[in-house]
Amino acid sequence: MYGLGLFKGLGITMKNLVSPSRQFNIVQYPNRRASPFDLAKMEDQNPISFIVGHPIKTFRSLLGLETLADRMPQHPNFRGEEFAWYDRRCTGCASCAKYCPLGIIKIVTGTSGVNQQEGQSYDIDVFDIDIGRCMFCGLCVEACPYDALHMGSGFEEGKYRRSDLVINVDQLKAAEKKPSTWFRPQLTNKGHDPIKGSTADWDEVGRHEKPSLEDQGERWAKR
Amino acid sequence: MMASTPAFFISFHSLKVLFADLIELVGFGESFGWASGLLAAMSISFLIINVMVMATAFYTWFERRMIGRFQVRRGPNRNGPFGILQPFADVLKLIMKEDTIPDAADKPVFTLAPIALLAPTLMIMIVIPFGTYASDQALLSNLNIGILFIVGVTSVNSIAIFMAGWGSRNKYAILGSMRGAAMLISYEIPMALGITSVLLLSGSLAMTQIVESQSIWFILVMPMGFFVFMAASTAEMSRTPFDQIEAESELGSGYNTEYSGIKFAVLFLAEFMAPIVTAAVVTTLFLGGSQGFEFLPGGIWFAIKMFVLIFLLLWVRSTWPRLRIDQIMGFAWKVLFGLGLFNIFLVAIETGLAERFEQVIKITDASGEVVSTSITTDYMLIMAAVNWIVTIIAFVILANFVGKKKYHRPEPTASPLANMGAGGD
Numbered sequence: 001m002y003g004l005g006l007f008k009g010l011g012i013t014m015k016n017l018v019s020p021s022r023q024f025n026i027v028q029y030p031n032r033r034a035s036p037f038d039l040a041k042m043e044d045q046n047p048i049s050f051i052v053g054h055p056i057k058t059f060r061s062l063l064g065l066e067t068l069a070d071r072m073p074q075h076p077n078f079r080g081e082e083f084a085w086y087d088r089r090c091t092g093c094a095s096c097a098k099y100c101p102l103g104i105i106k107i108v109t110g111t112s113g114v115n116q117q118e119g120q121s122y123d124i125d126v127f128d129i130d131i132g133r134c135m136f137c138g139l140c141v142e143a144c145p146y147d148a149l150h151m152g153s154g155f156e157e158g159k160y161r162r163s164d165l166v167i168n169v170d171q172l173k174a175a176e177k178k179p180s181t182w183f184r185p186q187l188t189n190k191g192h193d194p195i196k197g198s199t200a201d202w203d204e205v206g207r208h209e210k211p212s213l214e215d216q217g218e219r220w221a222k223r
Numbered sequence: 224m225m226a227s228t229p230a231f232f233i234s235f236h237s238l239k240v241l242f243a244d245l246i247e248l249v250g251f252g253e254s255f256g257w258a259s260g261l262l263a264a265m266s267i268s269f270l271i272i273n274v275m276v277m278a279t280a281f282y283t284w285f286e287r288r289m290i291g292r293f294q295v296r297r298g299p300n301r302n303g304p305f306g307i308l309q310p311f312a313d314v315l316k317l318i319m320k321e322d323t324i325p326d327a328a329d330k331p332v333f334t335l336a337p338i339a340l341l342a343p344t345l346m347i348m349i350v351i352p353f354g355t356y357a358s359d360q361a362l363l364s365n366l367n368i369g370i371l372f373i374v375g376v377t378s379v380n381s382i383a384i385f386m387a388g389w390g391s392r393n394k395y396a397i398l399g400s401m402r403g404a405a406m407l408i409s410y411e412i413p414m415a416l417g418i419t420s421v422l423l424l425s426g427s428l429a430m431t432q433i434v435e436s437q438s439i440w441f442i443l444v445m446p447m448g449f450f451v452f453m454a455a456s457t458a459e460m461s462r463t464p465f466d467q468i469e470a471e472s473e474l475g476s477g478y479n480t481e482y483s484g485i486k487f488a489v490l491f492l493a494e495f496m497a498p499i500v501t502a503a504v505v506t507t508l509f510l511g512g513s514q515g516f517e518f519l520p521g522g523i524w525f526a527i528k529m530f531v532l533i534f535l536l537l538w539v540r541s542t543w544p545r546l547r548i549d550q551i552m553g554f555a556w557k558v559l560f561g562l563g564l565f566n567i568f569l570v571a572i573e574t575g576l577a578e579r580f581e582q583v584i585k586i587t588d589a590s591g592e593v594v595s596t597s598i599t600t601d602y603m604l605i606m607a608a609v610n611w612i613v614t615i616i617a618f619v620i621l622a623n624f625v626g627k628k629k630y631h632r633p634e635p636t637a638s639p640l641a642n643m644g645a646g647g648d
Contacts (some may be wrong), residue, residue, distance in 0.1 A: 028297070
């Protein structure tokens with residue numbers, strides 16, 4: 001009534017402008033402006049000696065020209081790119097390809113020279129994941145019976161061509177193994193945190209140990 | 224109260240004297256004496272254009288930054304300290320882009336529209352008295368019909384916007400500019416009414432004379448006139464409560480849809496220059512121009528008042544939503560038109576009574592002819608008291624009248640399909 005709501009709105013925006021508690025809750029990804037104190041902390045000096053010792057750097061930082069990397073605290077369960085895939089765990093069963101709702105995983109296995117009676121698994125010739133169409137639902141990871149495929153933790157994978165977004169088997173093999181702990185409680189229990197940089201080898205990521213060749217041979221032979 | 228002190232800022236008059244002396248000194252006094260006026264006018268035009276373009280560039284940065292703060296965001300903060308080089312990056316980008324003209328466009332109209340929008344905005348600055356000037360001086364020209372000149376020049380705006388929309392042969396552009404033409408022409412009437420009430424009090428059309436007659440600022444004497452003029456001029460420059468011309472969400476940015484490159488830059492330059500110019504006009508008409516205390520020169524006071532007004536415009540822009548087109552037209556014709564007429568009626572009666580009570584000061588020139596009339600400070604104080612009371616009463620009555628019509632939200636009813644089969648029938 002009396003149009004007082006308009007002035008109430010003006011009050012709210014003015015409060016936004018004035019009160020510092022409503023500002024600065026934004027992380028300035030990928031890097032933020034560094035104050036002289038931040039720079040002193042980085043160089044392990046106390047601020048006063050830093051300001052005296054590096055007047056140019058201090059001036060630049062006061063102008064806002066010095067920056068340092070900054071990003072939001074990220075949860076280890078984050079489902080990201082750079083799928084962590086373990087060649088030695090994968091049997092080429094293609095469960096991930098079957099479960100993918102978008103059908104963007106392509107697996108071709110090479111069967112020549114593989115003696116399954118000996119417990120050997122197929123060679124993976126092709127393992128293409130079209131990241132450009134992936135929605136990171138993680139169903140492929142849930143479907144994997146051998147815990148060979150894990151979600152990654154990265155998200156900075158911008159490319160200039162859509163065709164560059166298709167990850168092939170060589171890239172998967174060469175990628176740094178930083179599996180996300182999503183749908184992998186065994187990794188959480190071990191205190192694995194990809195955001196802090198911890199990597200996991202093929203023998204640590206499984207729910208249960210992979211049977212040794214002798215065990216497998218015994219199982220096949222006795223049947 | 225406002226004595227005509229010597230010029231603080233450079234003016235056309237002082238520059239002309241300077242150039243005349245210079246030409247005399249070089250020795251071309253007999254044959255090139257006429258050039259002094261031309262040189263002075265050109266140098267002041269150069270100064271106005273460049274200062275205004277630079278001020279607008281930094282104003283765009285300031286506006287984006289402040290609105291960001293108002294809306295709990297950060298504005299541009301990447302280029303240079305606090306993002307202050309952002310306008311240069313924008314302009315560089317726009318210059319490097321291809322300057323496209325659609326095949327179906329009316330090419331001369333399409334090309335002329337940005338110029339037709341920018342030129343009147345710059346032309347207003349001719350008559351604004353920035354500093355404290357003697358009565359025969361101003362920055363470029365002390366027109367004795369200064370305020371009439373402003374009213375005339377600003378009405379070119381609607382033609383320019385219609386040119387932009389018509390020339391680009393685009394349905395969104397033409398829709399935006401049709402709305403714009405309707406809106407700008409409607410809001411010129413309340414704007415003129417607001418100006419008329421100022422003229423009744425100041426008794427002169429010259430801008431310097433209007434400033435001098437404000438022994439009390441006119442915003443205090445007639446708040447209703449200030450409200451009417453401010454609302455109308457906000458609509459005239461099509462800013463947020465009234466930015467139906469370029470409603471981004473419905474028209475795809477309106478009349479400038481087809482523009483790109485340097486033409487787009489000029490269109491936006493004109494659009495962002497409008498708040499600065501409007502603030503200058505409102506400062507002159509209602510906030511006492513360059514009046515202020517002694518410790519700062521008049522030009523600085525003018526700048527401070529302009530800044531306050533610009534901040535007010537920013538605040539409103541960052542807060543209020545856009546009105547519908549019928550609401551905008553209704554506000555112009557039903558509310559502002561009525562208030563403006565009522566304000567003129569009130570001020571006219573009061574000035575008439577002032578003449579009867581002999582509270583009028585007659586200002587004469589050297590030959591004893593009456594140049595303009597103004598009203599004594601004591602009488603203005605009485606007027607201010609009366610006008611404030613009347614304004615508050617009028618606003619309350621108006622709010623009651625407008626607020627009568629309430630929007631009744633229908634009571635939500637359950638869909639017959641909801642809980643199908645759960646009732647057991």
